Amino acid sequence: MNDPTTIRRLYGRRQGHKLRLGQAALVEELLPRISVPESGPIDATTLFGEERPLEVEIGFGAGEHLAGQAAMRPGTGFIGCEPFLNGVVGALNHVRDGDLENVRLHMGDALDVIERLPDASLDRVYLLHPDPWRKARHAKRRMVNHGPLDLIARKLKPGAEFRLGTDDPTYCRWSMMVMNARTDFIWQANHPRDFLTRPDDWPETRYERKARRQGREVWYFRYLRP
Numbered sequence: 001m002n003d004p005t006t007i008r009r010l011y012g013r014r015q016g017h018k019l020r021l022g023q024a025a026l027v028e029e030l031l032p033r034i035s036v037p038e039s040g041p042i043d044a045t046t047l048f049g050e051e052r053p054l055e056v057e058i059g060f061g062a063g064e065h066l067a068g069q070a071a072m073r074p075g076t077g078f079i080g081c082e083p084f085l086n087g088v089v090g091a092l093n094h095v096r097d098g099d100l101e102n103v104r105l106h107m108g109d110a111l112d113v114i115e116r117l118p119d120a121s122l123d124r125v126y127l128l129h130p131d132p133w134r135k136a137r138h139a140k141r142r143m144v145n146h147g148p149l150d151l152i153a154r155k156l157k158p159g160a161e162f163r164l165g166t167d168d169p170t171y172c173r174w175s176m177m178v179m180n181a182r183t184d185f186i187w188q189a190n191h192p193r194d195f196l197t198r199p200d201d202w203p204e205t206r207y208e209r210k211a212r213r214q215g216r217e218v219w220y221f222r223y224l225r226p
Contacts, residue, residue, distance in 0.1 A: 044121070062087055064094065070098070070100045076102060082106075088107045117155050123157060163221070176221075
């Protein structure tokens with residue numbers, strides 16, 4: 001079955017509203033300074049000049065979670081990947097306002113970055129509120145598929161963590177089915193509160209707030225790499 005590792009195509013618009021002057025300046029001036037190199041192998045030393053824990057967020061939206069994690073742990077390096085320009089602008093604002101020196105951004109497909117990292121090099125990977133692709137014929141576009149998960153599992157260190165958040169019931173059911181079929185991720189849940197309550201070190205996102213306002217449930221899944 002095809003999945004994002006074989007399709008390698010991004011869907012939807014890459015840009016929304018026209019950028020204001022200050023936003024365009026951020027893209028022209030700050031983004032090149034903190035962008036992941038376009039090609040070649042990458043690691044913590046390549047990106048941050050020294051060895052340090054390394055984490056990746058796949059599709060960071062407007063960057064509030066990415067920035068929150070980076071601010072909490074300045075000694076960790078964070079790679080945020082987001083194909084949509086307006087989301088990247090949001091993250092750039094957070095990086096500038098928070099003076100965050102431990103963030104690198106990639107405007108494009110996260111898989112292009114993850115596959116260039118060394119195996120067993122990541123301490124955590126985040127996939128928060130991904131596009132659910134609710135129609136059955138679009139299931140192959142979901143990031144929670146065995147191809148992307150094989151890659152993520154290979155890049156995570158033993159004992160490292162994969163975090164998945166969603167407010168979509170279809171994606172929740174699909175994710176549980178796919179993840180429960182794997183032996184290389186151990187679900188960290190012993191009680192419903194373990195996946196119905198947001199952990200203290202999991203900054204809230206705008207997608208989560210919107211879901212709560214609209215009366216939808218949010219699920220927080222944590223998996224460890226054995």
